[in-house]
Amino acid sequence: xxxxxxxxxxxxxxxxxxxxxxxxxxxxxxxxxxxxxxxxxxxxxxxxxxxxxxxxxxxxxxxxxxxxxxxxxxxxxxxxxxxxxxxxxxxxxxxxxxxxxxxxxxxxxxxxxxxxxxxxxxxxxxxxxxxxxxxxxxxxxxxxxxxxxxxxxxxxxxxxxxxxxxxxxxxxxxxxxxxxxxxxxxxxxxxxxxxxxxxxxxxxxxxxxxxxxxxx
Numbered sequence: 001x002x003x004x005x006x007x008x009x010x011x012x013x014x015x016x017x018x019x020x021x022x023x024x025x026x027x028x029x030x031x032x033x034x035x036x037x038x039x040x041x042x043x044x045x046x047x048x049x050x051x052x053x054x055x056x057x058x059x060x061x062x063x064x065x066x067x068x069x070x071x072x073x074x075x076x077x078x079x080x081x082x083x084x085x086x087x088x089x090x091x092x093x094x095x096x097x098x099x100x101x102x103x104x105x106x107x108x109x110x111x112x113x114x115x116x117x118x119x120x121x122x123x124x125x126x127x128x129x130x131x132x133x134x135x136x137x138x139x140x141x142x143x144x145x146x147x148x149x150x151x152x153x154x155x156x157x158x159x160x161x162x163x164x165x166x167x168x169x170x171x172x173x174x175x176x177x178x179x180x181x182x183x184x185x186x187x188x189x190x191x192x193x194x195x196x197x198x199x200x201x202x203x204x205x206x207x208x209x210x211x212x213x214x215x216x
Contacts (some may be wrong), residue, residue, distance in 0.1 A: 002211045003184055005022035007164060008062045008204060009061065010038030010189040014051050016199040021052050023205040024212075029059040029083065029189075032073060037196035038189065039083075045077045059083050059105065065100065074100050082103055083130065095124050105164070109134030116157060123160050130187055133167030152179045171206040178211060186211050 008020040009029030020028050030045040037115040040048065049058045060079040062069065064086035073079065083105040084093060097104050106126035108119040111134035119129055131154060133147040148168025165183035170191035179185060190196070192203040 005179065005185045006015065006208045006211050007059065007123065007185070007187040008189075008192065008199070009059070010036070010193075010197065011048060012038055012040050013042065013133060013187065013198050013199070014048060015094055016201070016204075017048050017051050017055075019201040019204050021056055021200065021207045023201075025056050025204070025208065026185075027057045027059050027081075027187075028055065029060045029061050029187075030077070030079075032061045032065070032069065033061070033085075042076050043074055045073070049078050061085050064088060069101065070096065074102070081127075083107060085124075085130075085132075087148060090122060090125050093122065097125075097127075105130050107132050107166070110153060110167075120159075126161065128161055129138075129163040130166055131163060132187075142184045151177055155180050169207070170175060171203055171210045175213065 005026035006029035007029055008025045009181050010031050013019060013027055018026055028047060030040050033039055035112050042085050049055065055086045057080045058078065059081045060077060061083040062085065079102070081103045082096060082100065084096065087105040093104055093106055104126050105128040107130040108122065109115060115134060117132065124127060133149040162185060164185040164187045165177060166183055166187035167189045168191070169177060169186055174186055186209055190205050192199055194200040
């Protein structure tokens with residue numbers, strides 16, 4: 001299916017960045033969250049983001065980051081977008097957009113119709129939404145947990161800005177996810193890994209092919 005865009009998130013090795021770009025990823029994501037097994041230092045991310053002469057859109061993922069961290073990231077790493085994957089309120093999203101002048105993706109955990117109301121409250125502020133599975137209360141990570149949510153919850157939703165589907169996606173279910181939700185942008189991390197933080201290049205290619213309805 002033409003027009004489908006894929007974001008490969010949680011990249012931490014140069015060879016994985018190259019594999020994602022070569023497979024046709026539209027976005028690559030770098031995680032700046034020390035609790036995550038996919039966390040990268042600013043120096044690592046800078047090298048990764050500069051590894052390709054014409055890279056996909058480079059996204060910096062943070063979780064409730066303060067200005068000091070965001071200043072450090074944006075001054076050292078050539079990122080094109082910021083992804084806010086914590087509990088940042090709408091006013092904080094506005095502040096970040098104004099301060100850094102970069103497009104912002106706001107991640108929203110989805111588990112019930114109430115969460116859709118929350119998502120809509122950001123749709124006039126963020127540049128894109130990322131709809132992910134809401135993590136369990138005791139989960140140490142806000143995303144990248146390999147969990148899916150009930151896609152029927154968003155099957156008939158319409159959004160005024162671009163959005164991505166995330167949560168539990170893998171090569172074997174992404175085509176069905178696209179069919180049920182109408183998503184044209186997909187975000188994947190753990191679903192294309194051999195172990196946390198290490199991407200499987202065969203799975204990356206398989207995921208992108210399946211998302212786009214193409215055969216290898």
